[in-house]
Amino acid sequence: MSTTAEMPLTEQPVNIEIDGKTVKARKGEMIMQAADREGVYIPRFCYHEKLSVAANCRMCLIEAEKAPKPLPACATPVAEGMKIFTRSQRAMAAQRATMEFLLINHPLDCPICDQGGECELQDLAMGYGRDIARFSERKRVIRDENIGPLISTFMTRCIYCTRCVRFGMEIAGIQELGDTGRGEHSRIGTYVGRSVDHELSGNVIDICPVGALNSRPFKMHGRGWEMTRHETVSPHDCVGSNLYGHVLRGKLMRTVPRPNEAVNETWIADRDRFSYAGVYSADRLERPMLKQNGGWHEVDWETALAAAAKILRSVNGDAGMLASPGSTTEELYLLQKLARGLGIHSIDTRLRQADFRDDEFEPLFPWLGQSIEDLERLDTAFIIGSNLRKEVPLLAHRIRKAALRGAAVMFLNPRRYEFLFPLTAYRSADAYTLPAELAAVLKAAANTAGKPLPVHLKDFVQAQASQAEHEKIAAQLLQGKCQGILLGRLALSHPAYADLRMLAAALADVTGAKLGYISEGANSSGAWLAGAVPHRVSGGRKAALKGLDARAMFTEARKAYVLMGVEPELDCWDGAAALDALQKASVVAVTPFVTDTMKRYAAVLLPVCSFGETSGTYVNAEGRWQSFAGMAKPVGEARPGWKILRVLGNLCELEGFEFVSSEEVRAELKQTLADIAPDNRFKGTRILSAEPPARGFKRVAEIPLYSVDMLVRRSAPLQATHDADAAWVLLSPVDAGKLGITENARVALQHAGARITLPAKLDDSVQSGNVFLPAGIAATAGFAPLYAGVELERA
Amino acid sequence: MAETSSRTGLLSKNVRQVIDEAVKKYPEGRQRSAIFDALREVQHENKGYLTVELMDAVADYLRLEPIKVYEVATFYSMFETRPVGRHSISVCTNISCMLRGADDIVAYIEKKLGIKTGESTPDGRCYLKREEECLAACAGGPMMMIDHKYYENLTPEKVDKILEGLK
Numbered sequence: 001m002s003t004t005a006e007m008p009l010t011e012q013p014v015n016i017e018i019d020g021k022t023v024k025a026r027k028g029e030m031i032m033q034a035a036d037r038e039g040v041y042i043p044r045f046c047y048h049e050k051l052s053v054a055a056n057c058r059m060c061l062i063e064a065e066k067a068p069k070p071l072p073a074c075a076t077p078v079a080e081g082m083k084i085f086t087r088s089q090r091a092m093a094a095q096r097a098t099m100e101f102l103l104i105n106h107p108l109d110c111p112i113c114d115q116g117g118e119c120e121l122q123d124l125a126m127g128y129g130r131d132i133a134r135f136s137e138r139k140r141v142i143r144d145e146n147i148g149p150l151i152s153t154f155m156t157r158c159i160y161c162t163r164c165v166r167f168g169m170e171i172a173g174i175q176e177l178g179d180t181g182r183g184e185h186s187r188i189g190t191y192v193g194r195s196v197d198h199e200l201s202g203n204v205i206d207i208c209p210v211g212a213l214n215s216r217p218f219k220m221h222g223r224g225w226e227m228t229r230h231e232t233v234s235p236h237d238c239v240g241s242n243l244y245g246h247v248l249r250g251k252l253m254r255t256v257p258r259p260n261e262a263v264n265e266t267w268i269a270d271r272d273r274f275s276y277a278g279v280y281s282a283d284r285l286e287r288p289m290l291k292q293n294g295g296w297h298e299v300d301w302e303t304a305l306a307a308a309a310k311i312l313r314s315v316n317g318d319a320g321m322l323a324s325p326g327s328t329t330e331e332l333y334l335l336q337k338l339a340r341g342l343g344i345h346s347i348d349t350r351l352r353q354a355d356f357r358d359d360e361f362e363p364l365f366p367w368l369g370q371s372i373e374d375l376e377r378l379d380t381a382f383i384i385g386s387n388l389r390k391e392v393p394l395l396a397h398r399i400r401k402a403a404l405r406g407a408a409v410m411f412l413n414p415r416r417y418e419f420l421f422p423l424t425a426y427r428s429a430d431a432y433t434l435p436a437e438l439a440a441v442l443k444a445a446a447n448t449a450g451k452p453l454p455v456h457l458k459d460f461v462q463a464q465a466s467q468a469e470h471e472k473i474a475a476q477l478l479q480g481k482c483q484g485i486l487l488g489r490l491a492l493s494h495p496a497y498a499d500l501r502m503l504a505a506a507l508a509d510v511t512g513a514k515l516g517y518i519s520e521g522a523n524s525s526g527a528w529l530a531g532a533v534p535h536r537v538s539g540g541r542k543a544a545l546k547g548l549d550a551r552a553m554f555t556e557a558r559k560a561y562v563l564m565g566v567e568p569e570l571d572c573w574d575g576a577a578a579l580d581a582l583q584k585a586s587v588v589a590v591t592p593f594v595t596d597t598m599k600r601y602a603a604v605l606l607p608v609c610s611f612g613e614t615s616g617t618y619v620n621a622e623g624r625w626q627s628f629a630g631m632a633k634p635v636g637e638a639r640p641g642w643k644i645l646r647v648l649g650n651l652c653e654l655e656g657f658e659f660v661s662s663e664e665v666r667a668e669l670k671q672t673l674a675d676i677a678p679d680n681r682f683k684g685t686r687i688l689s690a691e692p693p694a695r696g697f698k699r700v701a702e703i704p705l706y707s708v709d710m711l712v713r714r715s716a717p718l719q720a721t722h723d724a725d726a727a728w729v730l731l732s733p734v735d736a737g738k739l740g741i742t743e744n745a746r747v748a749l750q751h752a753g754a755r756i757t758l759p760a761k762l763d764d765s766v767q768s769g770n771v772f773l774p775a776g777i778a779a780t781a782g783f784a785p786l787y788a789g790v791e792l793e794r795a
Numbered sequence: 796m797a798e799t800s801s802r803t804g805l806l807s808k809n810v811r812q813v814i815d816e817a818v819k820k821y822p823e824g825r826q827r828s829a830i831f832d833a834l835r836e837v838q839h840e841n842k843g844y845l846t847v848e849l850m851d852a853v854a855d856y857l858r859l860e861p862i863k864v865y866e867v868a869t870f871y872s873m874f875e876t877r878p879v880g881r882h883s884i885s886v887c888t889n890i891s892c893m894l895r896g897a898d899d900i901v902a903y904i905e906k907k908l909g910i911k912t913g914e915s916t917p918d919g920r921c922y923l924k925r926e927e928e929c930l931a932a933c934a935g936g937p938m939m940m941i942d943h944k945y946y947e948n949l950t951p952e953k954v955d956k957i958l959e960g961l962k
Contacts, residue, residue: 178862180869191865192847 016082031073031084032060042086043095043124045102045209046161047074050266051170057102057161059124061094062086070094092128099128102159104135105184106210113157115211118224121159142187147177148195149720150202150270152216158188164204164213171267172198173400173420188212197722199393199705202273206256206266217277217717218254222246227253230631233618234272235326235522235611236708237392239372240620241268245276245612250633252276252612262373263624269393270721271705271712276611278714279632285594285607286636296599301637305644308588308604309651315560315586317343320553322572323532324565325349325521326709327641328616329625330665332523333530333538334645334657335564341654345547346534346558349527351566352489352520352703352775352786354573355497356549361684362501364540365528368621369516369680370484376401380408380480382441382473382513384504385434386488387417390705390723392518408476412437414490414700415730415772416765425473430767431700431787434491435499435688440464442507445474451510457502460688474511483513489520489703493573493786498686505682515680519621521709526619530669539672554581564590564641565608565710569597569782570775576754579782590644592635593710597781607638611711614640615662623678627666697735697771699751701786702726707776727779730772731792733762739794746795749773751784757795805852810836814856826857830867833857834874843883843922844875872924880915880922882961885940889929892936900937903951907958920961 012027018040025034030053035042045057055075062073065083070091073084085091103125110116142155160179165188168175176196181187190196196204204213227246232255234241242258255276257268264272288304289296299307312319321339323332332349339347350356368375375381375398388396400421403409408424411417414431429437439457444466446453453461466474477483485508491500508515519525531538534547548556554568554577561582568578582601589602592610599605608614613634617627630640642662649657659665704726706718718724729747741747747760749771758779766772775786784790806814810833817832833853838845845868847861854861868874875883886904888897901912904923908916913925932938935947939954946957 175860175862178860178866180862180865182870182872186870191862191869 014078014080014082016078016080016084018084019086025078028077031062031064031071031076031078031082034078035073035084035086040086042073043128044074045120045124045159046163048163048166048207051163051166051207054162054166057159058098059095059102061091061098063088063091063094096128096130099125100130100134103129103133105139105156106159107139107156109157113154113211114152114214114219115157115208116223119211120209140184145189145193146195147190147193148197148201148216148722149717150216150274151196151205152214152219153189153212154214155187155189155212157210158212159210160186160188161209162188163207163209164188167204167207168198171203171397172200174198176201177204195722199269199271199389199723200267200397202270203257203267205273215254215273217274222248222253228631230612230629231258232612232628232631233522233626234268234275235618236271236275236712237269237394237522238368238519238524238621239264239392239394240522240618240624240626241272241394242626243268243272245631247612247631252279252632255612262371263620264394267394267397271393271708271718274717275712275715277717278711279592279610279612280635281593281714281716283593283595283714284610284635284638285591285605286638288607288637289594289605291599291603296605301639304604304606305647305651308606309648311560311586311588311603312338312342312344312562312648313652315558317345318558319344319560319562320346320548320558321348321562322351322550322553322564322566322568323347323349323527324571324709325351325519325524325527326711327523327527327532327565328614328662329523329526329530329619329669330616330662331564331641331645332527332532333665333669334642334649334659335562336531336538337656338645338649338652338654339562340531340537340543341649342652345543345545346549346553347532347547348534348550348553349521349524349532350550351568351571352493352573353497353549354493354495354551354785354787355499356551358498358501358684358686359533359535359549360542361682363517363680364676364678365525365619365623366517366519366621367525367623367678367680368518369486369514371622372398372620375399375484376405378402378407378480378482378484380410380476380483380513381486382410382412382477382483382507383486383488384412384438384500385491385494386411386413386486386518387490387702388488388518389417389419390702391489393705395518408480410473410476412441412473414770415763415767424476425469427469427473428765428767430698431490431494431770432698434494435460435496435503436464437470438500438503438507439688440466440470441473442503442510444471445478445507445510448474449478449510454506454509454685456685456687457506461503477507477511477513480511480513483511484516485511485513486516486518488518490700492517492520493701495787499688502682502684502686502688505680509681515682517621517680522620523618525621525623526617529619529673538669539674540676541672551577554578557581558585560586560588562588562590563602565592567595567597567710570707570713570777571709574785575775575782576752576784590641591710592638593714606644607636608644609634609638609640613638614642616640616642617662617666627663695789697731697790697792698769699749699771699773699784699786699788699790701773701775701780703776704774707774713776726774726777727758728761728774729758729792730761730763730766732766732768732770733764734768735771735792736760736762739792741794748793748795749783750791751788754783756780756783802848802852803856805849806837806856807840810840811856814853818857827859827863829857830859830864831871834864834868838874842878842881844877844879846876872926875922878915880919882920882942883922883924885924885927885930887927887930887932887936887938887940891929891933892938895936897937900939900949900951900954903954904958907954921958
């Protein structure tokens with residue numbers, strides 16, 4: 001991709017004339033880029049600003065003075081004194097001729113084509129096409145392939161711009177679609193009829209200029225012009241991708257990217273694109289429900305809210321509140337306000353975290369340490385405990401851009417993951433030794449730099465032996481001028497996360513790197529700022545009374561719980577402990593969906609608005625506040641979370657719950673946030689102590705890409721993808737050999753009296769003694785903590 | 796070059812050597828350029844055609860996405876991606892040969908073998924390619940190529956003799 005776009009316009013300008021207007025252009029840039037900046041539209045199909053120039057559609061032919069024939073604007077660099085005519089007779093004749101050729105094989109099926117009304121070919125055919133075809137021969141027809149549950153194909157409509165092919169090669173990093181055959185027999189596809197699996201693959205739907213690649217879940221569901229378009233933000237990861245929601249008669253029909261260079265550029269992950277399908281899942285809770293005499297009854301809102309308030313007021317503060325990190329900031333602010341108003345101090349959103357030893361020293365919020373855009377400017381990145389591609393696909397995309405520019409990207413992970421960019425170092429080690437591994441890197445860095453180790457870490461760090469790989473990572477970090485250290489989700493759930501944080505912070509200090517956190521959900525940052533953590537109130541101020549964290553509030557059972565958007569058996573670090581505690585308590589579940597498990601432990605079910613139905617704000621990992629309005633009609637009697645909490649506040653007779661809009665809630669929170677700035681430097685002085693290793697096989701839990709929260713788990717198209725096929729136990733071939741376990745054989749896993757069986761996958765990347773068992777999926781719901789010792793045998 | 800998967804096991808020692816040599820001709824990271832050499836050798840060893848499994852093996856060996864290999868294999872007419880007869884017969888039908896009666900030669904071969912262009916004889920002996928562009932032997936037109944060997948100034952009698960000589 002061209003780097004001239006970043007050159008300031010004042011540097012080496014070239015004077016050119018476009019349609020009689022004299023303009024300045026950057027030396028070396030293409031006519032298309034200059035024209036786009038000047039607002040002169042040149043028709044195009046294959047050109048895309050984020051992709052390399054192919055110049056194969058020929059639609060952008062323009063006339064340039066002294067050039068003997070029309071030139072493609074996308075592939076012709078500007079030159080001093082160049083006079084360009086985009087709409088001269090000659091240019092128009094060339095464009096019209098190109099259009100006629102493109103339409104030779106294109107079917108005239110716009111009335112039944114999903115792209116109709118939002119089709120670049122259709123639009124340009126209006127401007128450049130003839131109304132009568134001169135081509136009376138037969139058109140070629142192409143048989144379609146099934147390329148998976150997300151993208152529908154109708155390749156007869158393809159005009160061979162190859163944007164989708166270039167997307168795979170240049171943006172995704174793996175070419176899944178290609179152009180096979182030649183001439184009239186050439187076709188875009190996979191050739192063997194396999195699925196297209198990359199986590200950003202849905203973007204080819206947007207870049208396809210015709211109706212060849214379309215959204216499969218949206219197929220034949222609506223027309224662009226019937227729907228209203230609303231700005232919103234993706235609720236799934238800490239990027240906070242900007243979206244447009246398209247709504248038809250109150251129903252959310254699809255979500256598409258809303259360009260924002262600073263956040264998601266023009267891309268979104270498939271998770272952001274297709275999760276909307278979960279909103280209308282069959283298990284949507286439509287009316288408030290109350291458990292009475294052992295049975296569930298639908299009741300009106302007044303009755304349900306009164307019952308919930310009664311529970312909350314009757315327990316004298318002996319309650320726990322857990323909310324999904326995908327809740328809005330307004331909901332979280334009100335939830336903590338309600339909790340603290342009732343003397344309940346146990347409130348948390350850090351559902352998958354286990355180690356809270358140092359939380360008083362944690363930063364203001366789990367900050368990325370830099371902006372998302374800054375990630376691609378790193379020259380050295382060291383990422384600890386993260387399968388980044390499958391955790392936050394768009395952050396992996398930024399890191400990939402850095403790597404392609406020559407940045408050294410290094411990982412310390414419990415096993416090998418596939419990254420589609422060059423890696424400088426990859427350290428794979430037993431998950432439970434990650435602190436020791438990190439300490440070995442720190443030791444090497446401190447030695448090389450000649451810097452002292454912090455006193456509280458000294459003994460532990462000195463005890464480690466640095467190997468060549470640790471030294472390589474340390475040396476790279478010291479060499480860099482713009483380095484970042486990031487802690488991912490596998491680190492976050494680690495039983496010694498506090499140690500990892502402390503070591504990473506010390507390593508950042510020694511090497512001058514920025515430390516960043518890749519937080520869970522769309523709004524972990526918002527949760528911290530709103531005070532939805534047990535030790536901090538809103539604005540990051542220390543709580544007068546520290547409550548229990550997400551893990552302790554189950555091990556030390558409460559009398560009552562409020563769950564907001566949480567399925568504890570899938571979302572919590574220790575689902576089994578959670579279910580145990582919930583079973584014995586009075587539970588108010590504020591939830592968009594209802595499950596049988598929920599019906600077993602809950603006393604009151606309050607239907608809350610899902611994605612797209614409520615207004616609110618997410619704060620992403622870089623600390624960017626992004627507010628959005630509700631767009632779709634809530635299903636059934638569901639109500640926005642902030643309204644439910646407001647009324648609960650009123651019913652509990654608490655002060656300060658008179659809000660009439662979510663904007664007012666945000667304004668009140670914002671007042672408490674004056675002059676605070678995030679700072680990831682670690683200030684604690686706790687002595688390090690390695691956790692004792694677990695007994696039996698050491699379970700490590702990955703959260704599959706499409707199992708992270710309630711909504712994605714209910715998106716049928718996402719659940720039909722390869723990434724969702726996660727119900728497997730991964731173990732090392734060595735261990736499998738000892739236990740007589742073969743590929744696909746069923747394996748029984750036991751932990752604390754619970755037993756589950758799953759098929760095995762043997763994987764070289766798994767360390768002997770570790771066993772990878774995903775969480776967030778039905779097969780392992782409420783089984784063991786995310787990191788735990790489990791017994792393993794052939795079933 | 797290290798093996799990247801068990802699929803590369805389909806490649807013979809000779810093929811690997813040919814690929815390794817080909818890769819050396821291009822700058823590092825441009826091993827995509829070696830696909831052509833690799834496929835030619837693989838096809839040669841596999842009775843004149845390529846299978847998806849073999850193309851996957853080449854892709855794995857070269858550390859490329861398989862689609863990149865499919866693209867090359869399907870673009871060039873010298874690669875066959877379905878089983879064909881042992882002997883590949885291509886009759887040039889470009890202008891010089893055409894003027895010298897190439898079309899009659901094609902018709903004669905079709906009749907003699909009982910197949911149309913693009914088909915193979917049921918006994919798997921002969922494969923008549925759908926079309927062949929100029930093979931740069933215009934002085935000897937009409938001409939044909941069988942298994943990389945040129946036969947020029949063709950007449951029906953000559954064709955009879957040549958075809959009978961094929962095992």
